[in-house]
Amino acid sequence: MRKISAEKAVRIITLAPVMAFLTLSILFGVRNGMFGGGANYAAAVFFLTVLPLLAYPLQKVLPGWKEKGRSGQRSLAILMAVAGYIAGILYAVAAAVPEGMLLVYLAYLFSGCLILLFNKGLKIKASGHACGVAGPLALLVCLLGPAALFGLPVLGAVYWASLRMGRHTWKELILGSMLPIAALLLAVLFLRLF
Template sequence: MNSLMVAKIIRVATIAPLMAFVSLLLLCIFEPAVYGGWFQFSFALLFLVVLPVVAYPLQPIVPGFRDKGREGQRNFAILMGVLGYVFGILFAYVTNAPEGITMIYWIYFISGIGIVVFNKVLRIRASGHACGVVGPISFLIYFLGPIAFIGLLLIALVYWASLKMKRHTLAELIWGSAISFIAVIGIILVFQ
């Protein structure tokens, strides 16, 4: 297997919804108080994993996105992700969800808005992929402690794979990473 194929596998295995699934599952196993029960965990999966994932099969049939190729797919995935995050925040407040999962919804929402602002408003290309990896690893470090620092290795692999496939420049990866890292730190400070 050549290095380009390895890079492609790493990128596919670390798409934002899959990273959300893995991080939510790890929290469910090792820090279940984040959810307060299966009800909140199930809806977190719906809002942070399922809604963003359905963007990929739906994009070819949704007017305004279907004829836009990879860029249409990227834009529709961002839109569906942000909608999921908004629904998650609303759901958290309506159901009086525990603070931990409420924080996670806010982290995803601020990160998603940050990606939109950088890419569409400021016209600075920030990597949504890096954002979708660094955010979950950052909040896993917050909730699980030093053991989650192992995720830094995954971040390094994502950077390598993205650069190898020429999907992003180093600056785009850093911008995307910074957006989610700042969102995590900001939400931690707000909730403290």
């Protein structure tokens, strides 16, 4: 059996869909009323965790993607995440979820769109990994208060692992961390205006 390095373990444990599951579970445990029921929690887990995670096994079997290696895996992961976020928004509107839950879906959708815009549209590499940790952390602070800053060491671990493995530069990590904060502010503004 192949040994996994500490850096690789950190990057696996902190994949964006894993962090989404952890965030949703914390919110459901602490503020389950914001979900409007267990079915909405299950739907959020499906749209924000399961669909994005499907990119990893699908990349190995989908024609046109399996030949692209890690870059293909990264691209498919972003596309599957955004597809899950769009489907989640459609569900949220159809199910008339409470506003706190709609905020979560909007923040994820806007984050995914910003990562897609920067990485694919503008060709400015922003760390999706940092985004996938900073976004949930920002959501928890917004919804639970400053006590949620206990999660900052997790973001530090992602920076450490990404730098050690040569996956990202400081600039890419910082940009990836700033995009979900901007997305959350956009989501809050959107909900206030509409």
